[in-house]
Amino acid sequence: MTTDLTFAPATIHDIDTLVTMLADDELGQQREDTRRPLNQSYIDNFRAIEQDPNNELIIVKQHSQVVGMLQLTFIPYLTHTGSWRCLIEGVRIHKDFRGKGLGTQFFEWAINRAQQRGCSIVQLTSDKKRPDAIRFYNRLGFTASHEGFKLNL
Amino acid sequence: MTTDLTFAPATIHDIDTLVTMLADDELGQQREDTRRPLNQSYIDNFRAIEQDPNNELIIVKQHSQVVGMLQLTFIPYLTHTGSWRCLIEGVRIHKDFRGKGLGTQFFEWAINRAQQRGCSIVQLTSDKKRPDAIRFYNRLGFTASHEGFKLNL
Numbered sequence: 228m229t230t231d232l233t234f235a236p237a238t239i240h241d242i243d244t245l246v247t248m249l250a251d252d253e254l255g256q257q258r259e260d261t262r263r264p265l266n267q268s269y270i271d272n273f274r275a276i277e278q279d280p281n282n283e284l285i286i287v288k289q290h291s292q293v294v295g296m297l298q299l300t301f302i303p304y305l306t307h308t309g310s311w312r313c314l315i316e317g318v319r320i321h322k323d324f325r326g327k328g329l330g331t332q333f334f335e336w337a338i339n340r341a342q343q344r345g346c347s348i349v350q351l352t353s354d355k356k357r358p359d360a361i362r363f364y365n366r367l368g369f370t371a372s373h374e375g376f377k378l379n380l
Numbered sequence: 381m382t383t384d385l386t387f388a389p390a391t392i393h394d395i396d397t398l399v400t401m402l403a404d405d406e407l408g409q410q411r412e413d414t415r416r417p418l419n420q421s422y423i424d425n426f427r428a429i430e431q432d433p434n435n436e437l438i439i440v441k442q443h444s445q446v447v448g449m450l451q452l453t454f455i456p457y458l459t460h461t462g463s464w465r466c467l468i469e470g471v472r473i474h475k476d477f478r479g480k481g482l483g484t485q486f487f488e489w490a491i492n493r494a495q496q497r498g499c500s501i502v503q504l505t506s507d508k509k510r511p512d513a514i515r516f517y518n519r520l521g522f523t524a525s526h527e528g529f530k531l532n533l
Contacts, residue, residue, distance in 0.1 A: 242458075245458060246458065249458060249459055255459075258459070258460050258461065259459075259460075259461055260461045266461055266462060267462075268461055268462030268463070269458055269461070269462040270462075271462060272456040272457060272458055272462040272463070272464070273458065273462075275456035275464075276456050276457075276458075279434060279456070281432060281434070282455065282456065284458070298457060298458075300453070300455050302435065302453050302467075302469075303425040303428035303429050303432070303435065304425060304429075304451060304469060304470055305395075305398060305399065305402060305422055305425055305426060305429075305437070305451075305470060306402055306408075306411070306412075306469070306470045307411050307412075308411065308412055308413045308419055308421055308422070309419060309420075309421030309422040309423075309424060309425040309426075310421070310425070311425070311428075314455075314467065316455075316457060316459070317457055317458060317459045338531070338533070341533065342533055346533060347532065347533050348530055348531065348532055348533065349530070349531040349533060350505070350528070350529060350530045350531070351529050352503070352505065352526035352527065352528050352529065353526060353527050353529060354525060354526055355525060355526060355527060356525075361527055364527075364529045367531070368531055369529035369530065369531045370529065370530055370531070371527040371528065371529050372507060372508060372509075372528065372529075372530055373505035373506060373507055373508060373527075373528025373529075373530065374505065374506050374508060374514055374517075374524040374526075374527075374528055375503070375505050375524065375525065375526025375527055375528040376503060376504050376505065376506060376517045376522035376523065376524050376525075376526075377501055377502070377503045377522065377523055377525055377526065378491070378501065378502040378503070378520070378521055378522045378523070379500065379501055380491070380494065380495055380499060380500050380501065380502065
């Protein structure tokens with residue numbers, strides 16, 4: 228277990244660190260833009276997330292260092308007798324902090340947040356090329372009941 | 381190809397028909413509440429969807445009959461160099477209108493709508509117990525690159 232963790236929405240001051248973390252990953256390095264100054268799309272989308280009451284970009288810090296990030300989206304549906312779901316995307320744990328239970332603690336926090344927001348389902352998709360992540364979600368009690376389809380436009 | 385189709389956001393006047401359509405399905409009948417008057421959660425969530433600029437509950441009508449429904453959620457992310465995605469959920473085609481290309485036409489409309497909204501990825505999950513749906517999404521060009529995990533709270 229990792230101690231001294233704080234969980235809170237990211238602020239614009241964290242964005243540089245967050246983009247670095249997204250890019251520091253085998254799949255991420257192919258799709259992020261690590262140039263500085265930051266690509267304006269990162270800034271624009273940070274602001275769009277921040278202004279949307281149904282989106283929360285959450286970071287976990289140990290002392291003042293950002294050690295993980297994920298995004299929660301709360302979505303109202305008619306299905307399942309009018310229920311809300313929480314979608315989790317963009318999960319990253321800093322590579323120096325893996326294998327210490329931090330991911331589990333972060334997900335416990337996120338699942339609790341989804342419950343606070345009245346969600347009855349938490350869902351996410353995980354790339355089939357990330358077997359460690361797939362084992363992690365199975366261990367947390369998630370069921371891979373669905374195929375996760377993507378279409379690039 | 382099915383002709384004379386119109387695509388538009390659902391209104392509160394459609395909700396009775398929509399709940400009936402959601403329940404008229406092997407998986408749906410286990411999780412919807414078909415009693416009347418409608419469970420208040422349906423009404424509340426319809427209003428939540430309607431008031432959220434990043435959610436659109438779309439219906440397709442032939443003449444004045446509702447023949448299909450789906451929900452679009454537009455989500456801003458930092459990932460993929462600050463991109464927007466469109467999540468599609470709650471897809472139903474009226475059972476009398478299946479096998480006539482209507483689903484394909486509905487998805488062409490939805491993908492076009494996602495492009496209008498500046499999305500670079502369309503994503504959805506499909507229950508592994510719905511093999512016909514999985515074949516349908518493969519035919520449309522979607523790739524089942526991800527596992528779709530769910531956790532009931």
